[in-house]
Amino acid sequence: MKFISWNVNGLRACVQKGFLAFFQESDADFFCLQETKLQEGQIQLDLPGYEQYWSYAEKKGYSGTAIFAKATPLSVIYGLGIPELDTEGRLITLEYPNFYLITCYTPNAQQELARLDHRLKWEKAFRDYVCKLDESKPVILCGDLNVAHQEIDLKNPASNRGSAGFSDEERACFSQLLESGFTDTFRYQNPNATGMYSWWSYRFRARENNAGWRIDYFVVSDRLRDQIAETAIYSQVTGSDHCPVGLELNI
Numbered sequence: 001m002k003f004i005s006w007n008v009n010g011l012r013a014c015v016q017k018g019f020l021a022f023f024q025e026s027d028a029d030f031f032c033l034q035e036t037k038l039q040e041g042q043i044q045l046d047l048p049g050y051e052q053y054w055s056y057a058e059k060k061g062y063s064g065t066a067i068f069a070k071a072t073p074l075s076v077i078y079g080l081g082i083p084e085l086d087t088e089g090r091l092i093t094l095e096y097p098n099f100y101l102i103t104c105y106t107p108n109a110q111q112e113l114a115r116l117d118h119r120l121k122w123e124k125a126f127r128d129y130v131c132k133l134d135e136s137k138p139v140i141l142c143g144d145l146n147v148a149h150q151e152i153d154l155k156n157p158a159s160n161r162g163s164a165g166f167s168d169e170e171r172a173c174f175s176q177l178l179e180s181g182f183t184d185t186f187r188y189q190n191p192n193a194t195g196m197y198s199w200w201s202y203r204f205r206a207r208e209n210n211a212g213w214r215i216d217y218f219v220v221s222d223r224l225r226d227q228i229a230e231t232a233i234y235s236q237v238t239g240s241d242h243c244p245v246g247l248e249l250n251i
Helices: 011-015 019-026 116-134 168-179 185-189 222-227
Strands: 002-007 030-034 051-055 065-069 075-078 091-095 100-105 139-144 182-184 216-221 228-233 245-249
Touching (some): 030 100, 051 091, 065 091, 139 245, 182 222, 185 216, 216 245
Antiparallel strands (some): 091 100
């Protein structure tokens, strides 16, 4: 079973830059999006064979997530069920007989960590939510989690220490998630791989110089580890400041 996740940084713009070609080529069973930057009715995608699930931010042109799925879910959950954290369209959960699939766009702590308190509230509520789901069946979580976990997950760790996405607090939250019974699939398969990134700033020719960050993930319940067949970072795919990431599971 093949899964793709992509922060498209504005789906309408990404469609103009080759989104549909990659979508069709990848032929994933599940294609998850973050940062769609859409309101309902602002785009119509003809995706034969896929059901479409969308979550929108109240603020126009901001955040938003989607999942395109070949299989009909047993249930669909939007958000965390916490009103103050559910206004930005950051989470969709699809339930299937043997697993839950989540697409997540984690809040950015912003410059000077101005939104760190909100981010930490999200992290706690999100971890509790995912762990609760995991009690009943395995979880497959993907998305832009807005954190580079280890120093090998970004090009310049020393100069970025304490910055949004590489603060001690955010990294600790990701560690807590993994310690709660979850596996970073790419790092599990590639424990020492360096230079493998999923986001590059639009400034300073960062992508050309591969001065990037790995902040887009597939994380699964530990009991799915043995079913990980392949992980991928599609760094050659443009159309956004993020590239897609992928996972194949024998499930």
